[in-house]
Amino acid sequence: MLGNTRNAKTLILWLAVSVILACAVLLKLQQQPIKFNADILDVMEISQHDRIVTAAATQPFYHRALLLFSSPNNTLTEDYLRRVQHLLADIPLVKQVYFNPQQNMDFQAIAKTYSAFPLSLLSDKALAARQRNNVEYIDQQYIRMLSQLADPLVSMTIQNAPLLNVADWLADKHPTSHWLQQGDFLYVKDGGKRYYPIFFEFDAAATKLDQAPPTIAAIQQVLQQQNTEDNVEYLSSGLIFHTAAITSRAEFEMTLFGGLSILGIVLLTLLSFKSIWPLANILLLTASSAAAGMAVLILVSNEIHLITLVFAISLIGIAVDYGYHILLMARHTQKQGSALSKHIAPALIVGGGSTLLSYLLLYALPIAFLQQVSIFVGSGVLFAIFTCLTLLSIWPGTIKNPPLKEPKITQLPAWSYKLTLYTVVIIIAVALMQWRFEDNIxxxxxxxxxxxxxxTHIARLIGNQQYPRFISFSAENTQQLLQRFESVRSALIDLGYQNAQLQGIDQWLPSHARQQANADWLKQGLVNNDFKTINAYTAPMVIDTLIKQPTTLLSLDAVPDVIAQHYPAIVHLDERDYGILSYLGVISPDTVALLQKQLSFPVQLLDQPQKLTQAMLMLRQYILYFLGLATCAISLLMICRYGFLRGLKVALTPVLSALGGLALAHLIMGFVTIFHLLASILILTLVVDYVVFCQEHGKVHHVNKAINLSAITTALGFGMFVFSATPAIQQFGLTALLGITLGWIMCATLPTTITKNKG
Amino acid sequence: MRVLIGLLLVVCLGALADPKPTNIDALRQFTLTNPVGTFIQKKHIKVLSQPFISKGEYHFEPANGLTWTTIEPVQNQLMINAKGISEIQHDGSSKLMTSDNAISAMMLTLFMGNDQQLSKEFVVEKRLGCLALIPINTQIKLMIDLITFCPADDQAVLSIIEVGGNKTEIQLLPIPLIIPPPNP
Structure with missing residues (x-):
């Protein structure tokens, strides 16, 4: 075979293209290593502003997690908890593991920081007293605090803030919670059981799709080893556990079903050709197409979305389809090399061209990951055609068999096509009557x-502390923003919300306006000698200093990091400052509307699921535009190739297959999502190939066989996904299974009046 | 902070258990037999020109927990039980101040006869007829240097020496406090 100079040249050409591609990729990777982006939010069209503000809001919460340990007989030992803490802390991307969220707080340092502002800070009750000019409150609270059995806050602050208003203010900040304490350990009691928490803080990278599964797997391994010995049970809470579970399951399913799909292809190919060479060719074709798609994607993109690769799996189905056609064609015609490539080129180019055109249209959509799908599949299809016309043409591995006498095709009656057509149209019509797109994330x-x-169990035990709701608002500068914090907080309290559950940096940083008013009021009280007890116990010089020294005001940069990190940060964006107040409970849009009525500036409920739903809606609309354009492009291509009426009839089969697949999926599931639509792209492109081959070579045995093989492998391969527990994968698989089956039936019943029957 | 209060109460109540306690068990024993008394608290804080004195009563009932009532110079009542520390309001209702402390658990553990928990928080030593409690707990260690309990014939003195040098002395007396009613 290689003795044939022409074939040798073709082989060299294929190798040259492959080597050039490989070298280009290596060169690119040397200059700039490729990054894989696993952030699902990055594939959505969410505005930069929303993304930044949402990230700031969720940052204090999303990188944290919680485990609650219990043992059936309450024999959980401190030794066990310390051992587990030690082992968990060694896991990569785990930043901190601790028993008490406050254990890293240096209260003395915090007290010292805030004591430097001796007149600026008033607790909520003291503030209310100031608003009523109730000067007695300060004196009474002074007596009350000194009368307490022991209050370290008093000792820590009284030196610099002798009115004890700062001690009072700091005592206000102590959060109420459900925890009880046992030495260094917290616990919560329920049903006679004690639940001991271990808190986690992760590196930001840990919650990414690619890092969450190994991180959680390492945690689970530690727990499994330790819990077996100590018979301990645990509950978990935190985004990372969900991310890891979902990603691991999706990966497992993709591997399982992908593996079964490949196994199906291998078995069917072996069964059909009864030789290893065609199988090797099919595998070479799919692998080289995928590699070429990946290579081009690496060359044109600096960052690849992992989700691109999930949807780019369609390429395998398309490449396998081309492979079956060329191998069966070679066997049937006993042609090879340029003769074979010339024979199959028109069908491949028209079919592949339609597919290529469809996927190139995807590039026109302003969604980065869809553009990457377009590049991957487009390049892969192009390389698959190139491989078919070069390597597989000179080395099909199927011509050693004796020429086959093509069995006669039993032409199905014309009404069978009409029956199929009308049935599909009725299915579509019925589905259309109750059509519903589901975009809710x-x-x-x-x-x-x-x-x-x-x-749910943890929320019941300790309250809903893991997933708060966020309200954001903006101002021209930080001081105006802090005043707005105070207004929003006050308005929410008026609406019945609990102050303690409204978390924001303003709790530790009153506005300068408020601080100044506090200081003015306290100074006035000192000047007027309103605080009798304080004056009796405090040296006159100290009082005098307080009155005469200029008021010091607390600013954002003075707030200790150990405190600030627990609250959403103030975001500076587009010349404005954005503040976020979180609430550990439910805030409905109606509440926000009521809140808005009380305020003179706009507030926004940061509802990430809502944002994602909107992004999904937009993405779905783009896919719909694309499907419309792809349908038009395929129809035009068919009209150009086969004439107006026949072209339209040819185009009808893939379009109806895709629509029918969607309609049937809708009738089964009650709605259609973006993942159903993405599957319909695969249906459209594959069924176009089927009808084009029927047109180009007629409804002959080897064409039918190639279509059968392709349809069975694709329908079974993707159809396996219906067993997936991941809704997106299941929706994709169901639609692909139904649509490909419909396309196959329609091709089987296509009358010769539509096809060019060479049989 | 309130962990300390609870621990102090544990020690205070225990202190009255036996005029010459030799161990924590003896303190607990007295608490069970003589659960009512008075206290006089003196705060020696460097910045204050004179010690701050407060007086009041305590009352312990195993079923309801401990009531710590300050009568002078301001009236204030704390209820400590398994739910945490509550401040008794003017209308008689109680407001939970915080529950994230070991007080109730520690107290109940102690009174139920399990003193191991107290030993987990402190190194317990005997010093010149006094019981010395040296904090082990990291958070408490940041604030408290030492707690001593010194029993005498008819009273006991509990001292809390803070890290900064401030000192609180609580004199515990197993008799009711007689305070003249305020002038009408």
Whole structure:
């Protein structure tokens, strides 16, 4: 075979293209290593502003997690907890593991920081007293605090803030919670059981799709080893557990079903050709196409979305389809080399061209990951055609068999096509009558029930502290923003919300306006000798200093990091400052509307699921535009190739298959999502190939066989996904299975009046 | 902070258990037999021109917990039980101040006869007829240097020496405090 100079040249050409591609990729990787982006938010069209503000809001919460340990007989030992803490702390991307969220707080340092502002800070009650000019409150609170059995805050602050208003203010900040304490350990009691928490703080990278599973797997391994010995049970709470569970399951399913799909292809190919060479060719074709797609993607992109690769799996189905056609064609015609490539080129170019055109249209959409799908599949299809016309043409591995006498095709009656057509149209019409697009991000939630149960249990035990709601607002500068914090907080309290559950940096940083008013009021009280007890116990010189020294005002940069990190940061964006107030509970849009009525500036509920739902809606609309354009492009291409009427009839099969697949999926599931639509792209491109081959070579046995093989492998391969527990994968698989089956039936019943029957 | 209060109460109540306690068990024993008394608290704080004195009563009932009532110079009542520390309001209702402390658990553990928990928080030593409690707990260690309990014939003195040098002395007397009613 290689003796043939022409074939040798073709082989060299294929190798040259492959080597050039490989070298280019290596060169690119040397200059700039490729980054894989696993952040699901980055594939959504969410505004930069929303993304930054949402990230700031969620930052204090999303990188944290919680485990609650219990043992059936309450024999959980401190030794066990310390041992587990030690082992967990060694896991990569785990930043901190601790028993008490406040254990890292240096209260003395905090007290010292705030005591430097001796007149600026007033507790909520003292503030209310100031507003009523109730000067007695300060004196009474002074007596009350000194009368306490022991209050370290008094000792820590009284030196610099002798009115004890700072001690009072700091005491106000102590959060109420459900925890009880046993030495260094906290616990909560329920049903006679004690639950001991271990708190986690992760590196930001840990919550990414690619890092969450190994991090959680390492945690689970530690727990499994330790818990077996000590018979300990645990509950978990935290975004990272959900991310890891969902990603691991999706990966497992993709591997399982992908593996089964490949196994199906291998078995079918072996069964059909009864030789290893065609199988090797099919595998070479799919692998080289995927590699070429990846290579081009690496060359043109600096960052690849992992989700691109999930959807780019369609390429395998398309490449396998081309492979079957060329191998069966070679066997049937006993042609090889340029003769074979010339014979199959028109069908491949028209079919592949339609596919290529469809995927190139995807590039026109302003969604980065869809553009990457377009590049990957487009390049892969191009390379698959190139490999078919070069390598597989000169080395099909199927011509050693004796020429086959093509069995006669039993032409199905013309009414069978009409029956299929009308049935599909009726299915589409019925589905259209109740058509509903589902964009709600919650419908794609595939969190395992055990994790949801665990979250619910923890929420019941310790209150809903893990997933707060956020309200954001902006101002021209930090001081105006802090005043707005105070207004929003006050308005929410008026609406019945609990102050303690409204978390914001303003709790530790009153506005300068408020601080100045506090200081003025206290100074006036000192000047007027309103605080009798304080004056009796404090040296006159100290009082005099307080009155005469200029008021010091607390600013953002003075707030200790150990405190600031627990609250959403103030975001400076587009010449404005954005503040975020979080609430550990539910805030409905109606509440926000009521809140808005009380305020003179706009507030916004940062609802990430809502934002994602909107992004999904937009993405779905783009996919719909694309599908419309792809349908038009395929129709035009078919019209150009086969004439107007026949071209339209040819185009009808893939379009109806895709629509029928969607309609059937809708009738089964009750709605259609973006993942159903993405599957319909695959249906469209594959069924176009089927009808084009029927047109180009007629409904002959080897064409039918190639279509059968392709349809069976694709339908089974993607159809396996219907067993997936991940909604997105299941929706994709169901639509692909139904659509490809419909396309296959329609091709099988295509009358010769539509096809060019060479049989 | 309130961990300290609870621990102090544990020690205070225990202190009255036996005029010459030799161990924590003896303190607990007295608490069970003589659970009512008075206290006089003196705060020696460097910045104050004179010690700050307060007086009041304590009352312990195993079923309801401990009531710590300050009568002078301001009236204030704390209830300590398994739920945490509550401040008794003017209308008789109680407001939970915080529950994230070991007080109730420690107290109940102690009174139920399990003194191991107290030993986990402190190194317990005997010094010149007094019981010395040296904090082990990291958070408490940041604030408290030493707690001593010194019993005498008819009273006991509890001293809390803070890290900064401030000192609180609580004199415990197993008799009711007689305070003249305020002038009408």
């Amino acid at each position: 919650k419908s794609f939630n595939s969190t395992p029930q055990s994790l949801i149960d665990s979250e």
